[in-house]
Amino acid sequence: MSVSTGNRSDQDIQTAVQDELDWTPEVDAAGIGVAVDDGVVALSGEVSSYPARLAAKRAALRVRGVTAIVDNVSVHSNWSTSVTETDIAKEVEHALRWMSNVPDTVKAEVEGHDITLTGAVTWDFQRRAAQRAIQHLKGVHYVNNLVTLTPRASVPDAEQRIRNAINRNAQLDADTITVVVSGNEVTLTGTVASWAEKREAERAAWASPHVSAVHDRISVLY
Incomplete structure (x- = not known):
């Protein structure tokens, strides 16, 4: 059975991820397996370097319909034995x-x-x-x-400052993101349209001088 994520089935997402890996110059797509379950993409296989592994993960996250990544790719480089x-x-x-x-x-x-x-x-x-x-x-x-x-001093308006930063960001719809501050920790919830937006919201929260931890629970919807 092919599960639908938004308007895309798992089979559609699998094909799109494979195509995106093949389109990524840093990645040898032939060495990477792709499995999809309800929008969650599991990558497996071997690559020649850690940057290639990171590039494969980023490529998968670019695909519409992907909700999460399970990275089971391993690195096997030709120079492993020569570099101590x-x-x-x-x-x-x-x-x-x-x-x-x-x-x-x-x-x-x-x-x-x-x-x-x-x-x-x-x-x-x-x-x-x-x-x-x-x-x-x-x-x-x-x-x-x-x-x-390093430890941060909490302030009463930290939550509002983070909301203001998200509101200023042209890539984000502030109305879909909720910010809750408890002490020095921030929890982000809500929905965004892409992983790039999710990372932007997290970056805005981390930029606060009064934050020592960010819990990003924003969902990516398509």
Whole structure:
């Protein structure tokens, strides 16, 4: 049975995801399997690099009708045996230190070809910058970003400020998004038309100087 998600069946979504993967230059679509269940896309198979894995996930999220991604793609690179853990550790440390928007408080732990980032930063963009700095390095198969934000002082108008930021954003319909602030934590609910809009709403919430956690429970509808 083919389940319908909005106006698209799971079979339609599967075909569209496969076509989008094939249209993505960074991805060898032949090595990736696609299964769809009620709009949830499961990706499987092997790619040659971590950036290719990320590109495959982003490609699937671009497709209309996709509600969530299960990423079971693994990385198998030709240079895995020639690049040692020590080599990776040196390159990761160099990359982090050369990024002007990544504080020295960010530390990296290397285990095989997997990287775990820890430490505390002031802003979410710094946390994301740390991951971007290392995810394209040769030999890196996975990045686990555990960097946290430094403690924030709560203010009574934080909720309204975030609503105002969402309202200013030309990509968002503020009437479909609900913002609730409890202490330093923000919960976003409601509906948007795309994953790009969902990320924009989350970015607006993270931009608050009084937020240490964002729970994005917005649904993507088509």
